[in-house]
Amino acid sequence: DISTQKELELRLEDYKEKIGKISNLIPSFRFWNLFTPKKYDDALHNSYDMLQLITENIPHYIFWKDSNLVYSGCNSNYAKFIGALIPEDIIGRTDKNLLRSKRNFKSTERLERDVLRTGIPIINQIEKWEVENSDNIWLNTSRIPLRDSKGKVIGVLITYEDITSRKKDEHKLIESAAKYHDLFETxxxxxxxxxxxxxxxxxxxxxxxxxxxxxxxxxxxxxxxxxxxxxxxxxxxxxxxxxxxxxxxxxxxxxxxxxxxxxxxxxxxxxxxxxxxxxxxxxxxxxxxxxxxTIEQALKENEKMYRELFDTSTVGIMEMDLKDNKVANINPKLLNILGYSREDLKDEDLRLKIIHPEDLQKLISPTQEEELEFRIFDKDGEIAQKIAKSKGIKIITSDSAVSVNGKENNVRGITLKSGKKIQCDLVILAAGVTPNLEICEKTKLKTNRGIIVDKYLKTNIPEIFAAGDVTEAPDG
Missing domain, CATH: 3.30.450.20 (PAS domain)
Structure with a gap:
């Protein structure tokens, strides 16, 4: 009859309105028009199926309540969120029975009653919820009044969108921006x-x-x-x-x-x-x-000045590289004294040829800054006592003393082998030993001016050690 048809038409329009409200809340969904079937009961059934399909397949939490804020239904997402096994479990219940946080309960009840009282929807409100035994969550909420065919508010439709992940990302972005600003300014x-x-x-x-x-x-x-x-x-x-x-x-x-x-x-x-x-x-x-x-420029100027002094000095200068334990450079004056050329400086073992092995160690391992006296060899292998000469000490290497003139407590001088006499007040006699290396010639021992040993007096043959005047220690 006509009254049944009208009732079906009204219910159909009611469901179309509900579907429209849900689809408008979710921008990713398009709302499509239903073709009017021949029979209104089929249309009502199709509308219900469509509403059920939408609510069950969107990622939002959706539920609706009557004018007393008693649950009338929800989708599976919300049932799971609230701790119910199936959506039907919450029908007829209230938030007081379901929400574990009193703070959440009081806040949602106040907002939903405002919608029922004013008939004005509250759209896209960001809320922070307390969750028991878990981190707090952030929700984007919307509350829309539900009206009957006469326009009277009979309930409220609520949707929650979980935006916790987005809020965390926003927080990280804010923190990152703050760190960037701090780093930028400091x-x-x-x-x-x-x-x-x-x-x-x-x-x-x-x-x-x-x-x-x-x-x-x-x-x-x-x-x-x-x-x-x-x-x-x-x-x-x-x-x-x-x-x-x-x-x-x-x-x-x-x-x-x-x-x-x-x-x-x-x-x-x-x-x-x-x-x-x-x-x-x-x-x-x-x-x-x-x-x-400024420092680099001053360094260049000082390096230039040093090189000019080094090259033009009337005093012999030798630079030692203590890191690599070798002669780094010798100025022209000392090269001339020793009889070496600039080309000879390429010799990696030049320090062993120039510096007496007994004096080498104190040069490469000084304990403090001090003036050192040491013996050096010229290119012919002769000892050049240049420091002694600079202090007024005359060195004679081509002659030898044969007698002391005067008495024991009154020395007047010495007589040399050549017959030359030198006057003096004091005679110091020092004796040294020249090693006889002929015995080593038939062995595999390495020799130079003596048997070469390391700082532990070990020769090149591990089982043989040597000590005393017979040895030569390159490392001092």
């Missing part, structure tokens, strides 16, 4: 953020200490408008940017700038391409190297 180096057209977007306060210009003097300007470049500094920077854009790398570039107080200063630039919100930008780090350059 960096001892100047930092600039420039777009690919050369416009300066950001810079930190350290740049003012380097250039004398404030951040406001840089931000919003193009780098070619800046007045800080000295000589070809801008050209060097632009070439560096070209390499950065084309090769995604920039070598360290150095150039001079003119500070605000009109002083010339050195800076070092390095850059990197970064992406911010999908836009490629240039991150530029500026390092003040003016002090370093």
């Amino acid at each position: 960096s001892p180096n100047g930092v600039m953020l420039i777009d690919l057209k050369g416009n300066i977007l950001e810079c930190n306060s350290a740049l003012e200490a380097i250039s004398g210009y404030s951040a406001e003097d840089f931000i919003g300007k193009n780098i070619i408008q800046l007045k800080i470049f000295y000589k070809n500094g801008l050209e060097i920077l632009l070439n560096g940017f070209k390499d950065l854009i084309n090769k995604n790398q920039i070598e360290l570039v150095e150039f001079q700038i003119l500070t605000k107080d009109n002083k010339i200063s050195w800076i070092q630039i390095r850059g990197k391409l970064i992406s911010r919100k999908g836009v490629t930008l240039i991150l530029v780090v500026i390092n003040d190297i003016n002090t370093q350059k």
